[in-house]
Amino acid sequence: MVVDFLPPETLLAQLIELRKAVMRDAASYFEHWRPLIRRTSFRTAAWNLAYYRALQRRDIQKLERALMPWGLSSLNSGISSVLPHLDGTIASLGAVCRINPTLLPQHPSPRAFFRGERxxxxxxxxxxxxxxxxxxxxxxxxxxxxxxxxxxxxxxxxxxxxxxxxxxxxxxxxxxxxxxxxxxxxxxxxxxxxxxxxxxxxxxxxxxxxxxxxxxxxxxxxxxxxxxxxxxxxxxxxxxxxxxxxxxxxxxxxxxxxxxxxxxxxxxxxxxxxxxxxxxxxxxxxxxxxxxxxxxxxxxxxxxxxxxxxxxxxxxxxxxxxxxxxxxxxxxxxxxxxxxxxxxxxxxxxxxxxxxxxxxxxxxxxx
The missing domain is CATH 3.20.20 (TIM Barrel)
Incomplete structure (x- = not known):
């Protein structure tokens, strides 16, 4: 698959739109599941499952390949920590574009990337x-x-x-x-x-x-x-x-x-x-x-x-x-x-x- 080399500003705009769609759909999934969740220890995992399901509903292969020249092709690798990987990619690309960090999702802490493992x-x-x-x-x-x-x-x-x-x-x-x-x-x-x-x-x-x-x-x-x-x-x-x-x-x-x-x-x-x-x-x-x-x-x-x-x-x-x-x-x-x-x-x-x-x-x- 050949992918055009896209400027970082274009990729950043696509990532922000992807994040909005994932957050919207994940909230819908979680709201449907909410009455079934009695264990607090599973609540965070259920949110991650909702984020993952929302992300998988979209074809992000071209976007991931376009991010590779910038060293940021990790959207599908963070299965157990979907939102931290998405936010980390946006924050890193924002730094490349020299965007004010306060205008973007905050870069997650290193611990957030391993919450799923814990x-x-x-x-x-x-x-x-x-x-x-x-x-x-x-x-x-x-x-x-x-x-x-x-x-x-x-x-x-x-x-x-x-x-x-x-x-x-x-x-x-x-x-x-x-x-x-x-x-x-x-x-x-x-x-x-x-x-x-x-x-x-x-x-x-x-x-x-x-x-x-x-x-x-x-x-x-x-x-x-x-x-x-x-x-x-x-x-x-x-x-x-x-x-x-x-x-x-x-x-x-x-x-x-x-x-x-x-x-x-x-x-x-x-x-x-x-x-x-x-x-x-x-x-x-x-x-x-x-x-x-x-x-x-x-x-x-x-x-x-x-x-x-x-x-x-x-x-x-x-x-x-x-x-x-x-x-x-x-x-x-x-x-x-x-x-x-x-x-x-x-x-x-x-x-x-x-x-x-x-x-x-x-x-x-x-x-």
């Missing part, structure tokens, strides 16, 4: 706890009961969560929950569990009683027994492949009804459908992260593989949106490996890896 770290810690290392390991819970020594070994490995799929072998899942509850009870001689219990739910578990705001307020619904058990036991609830963002409202009302005001709320993870409509993802993120510690799980069929396939491009868009919202991403493996015989230091047997969207390499194994 928010991502905070949101990851809220989801999995502060493990004081750069990655979080999640392992699948074996089908059969385990010896208490296995949990000691698990603790030494530094696992962040135990994932138990509630869809298959319900009796075994219930036995596993009972065993974990017993090991973590005050009567146990063991220390409180250092990892979180991650339980799965299908959309059908919520569809069964179609919880709604009206039904919740009137108390006219009866949740399924499996849903009650998950709400009572889970530290992390995974909602598998929801068909629409509003299903998170159903889960929210179920949590509100089941848990008392003094009980800690669970974290929420949404594992995406491989055929997800990415246009729905921002609202899905806001409905989840606006209320709970939240993460997105990417299935193997969407995981990046280095090829320029439609699925790889879709995965990159998902990673970018999650980075803009400053929420952690979990890359799920092709198969969940049984860790019961391999907790001997071989971390390759762990079931899932939390990956930071801020990392450059999609194949990296750390967050």
């Amino acid at each position: 928010l991502l770290k905070r949101h990851t810690h809220e989801l999995f706890g502060d493990r004081h290392h750069s990655h979080h390991w999640i392992i699948s819970y074996p089908d059969s009961p385990l010896e208490p020594q296995w949990f000691d070994q698990l603790q030494r490995q530094g696992a962040s969560a135990l994932r138990l799929d509630m869809r298959d072998h319900i009796d075994q899942a219930q036995a596993a929950i009972a065993q974990l509850t017993q090991l973590s009870s005050p009567a146990s001689s063991r220390s409180p569990k250092p990892w979180k219990l991650w339980l799965t739910l299908d959309p059908e578990d919520l569809e069964g009683d179609r919880l709604s705001a009206k039904a919740h307020l009137n108390g006219h619904t009866t949740p399924a027994p499996q849903l009650i058990q998950v709400l009572d036991a889970a530290d992390i609830i995974e909602l598998k492949q929801p068909t629409e963002p509003k299903l998170l409202d159903s889960l929210h009302y179920a949590i509100q009804r089941q848990l008392g005001p003094d009980q800690p709320c669970p974290s929420i993870i949404v594992s995406l459908d491989p055929d997800i409509d990415i246009e729905q993802l921002p609202e899905l993120i806001v409905r989840g992260a606006g209320r709970y510690p939240f993460g997105i799980a990417i299935p193997p069929s969407l995981s990046p593989n280095g090829h320029l396939s439609d699925r790889s491009r879709a995965c990159q868009k998902i990673l970018d949106l999650c980075q803009a919202a400053c929420i952690p991403v979990i890359l799920m493996p092709p198969t969940e490996l049984n860790p019961s015989s391999s907790l001997d230091g071989d971390l390759s047997q762990l079931a899932a890896i939390v990956r930071s969207p801020l990392q450059a390499s999609p194949s990296s194994a750390t967050s």
Whole structure:
């Protein structure tokens, strides 16, 4: 693509107009999301997601290339800090044009450019706890009961969560929950569990009683027994492949009804459908992260593989949106490996890896 060399004054005028349009559209997005945002820690991230979405609605490729001769082609590189990058570019170009700085957006502080990274770290810690290392390991819970020594070994490995799929072998899942509850009870001689219990739910578990705001307020619904058990036991609830963002409202009302005001709320993870409509993802993120510690799980069929396939491009868009919202991403493996015989230091047997969207390499194994 050949781009004409534009004078800095022309570029500055285009950037100022771009900023006005981004601010206007972002305010519209945020106003729509505002009723869904209860967590103050997510408010700043939601604004950044709104700025990012407004910026991506515009074709800025020519403008970015025109800025390259001036050393200012960073509009698309600041996904987790959209407005600071835009304001910094305007302020720097204003200095080239010798414009009075008071007539332009103030140049952001250096700290503002890394606010998204700090928010991502905070949101990851809220989801999995502060493990004081750069990655979080999640392992699948074996089908059969385990010896208490296995949990000691698990603790030494530094696992962040135990994932138990509630869809298959319900009796075994219930036995596993009972065993974990017993090991973590005050009567146990063991220390409180250092990892979180991650339980799965299908959309059908919520569809069964179609919880709604009206039904919740009137108390006219009866949740399924499996849903009650998950709400009572889970530290992390995974909602598998929801068909629409509003299903998170159903889960929210179920949590509100089941848990008392003094009980800690669970974290929420949404594992995406491989055929997800990415246009729905921002609202899905806001409905989840606006209320709970939240993460997105990417299935193997969407995981990046280095090829320029439609699925790889879709995965990159998902990673970018999650980075803009400053929420952690979990890359799920092709198969969940049984860790019961391999907790001997071989971390390759762990079931899932939390990956930071801020990392450059999609194949990296750390967050």
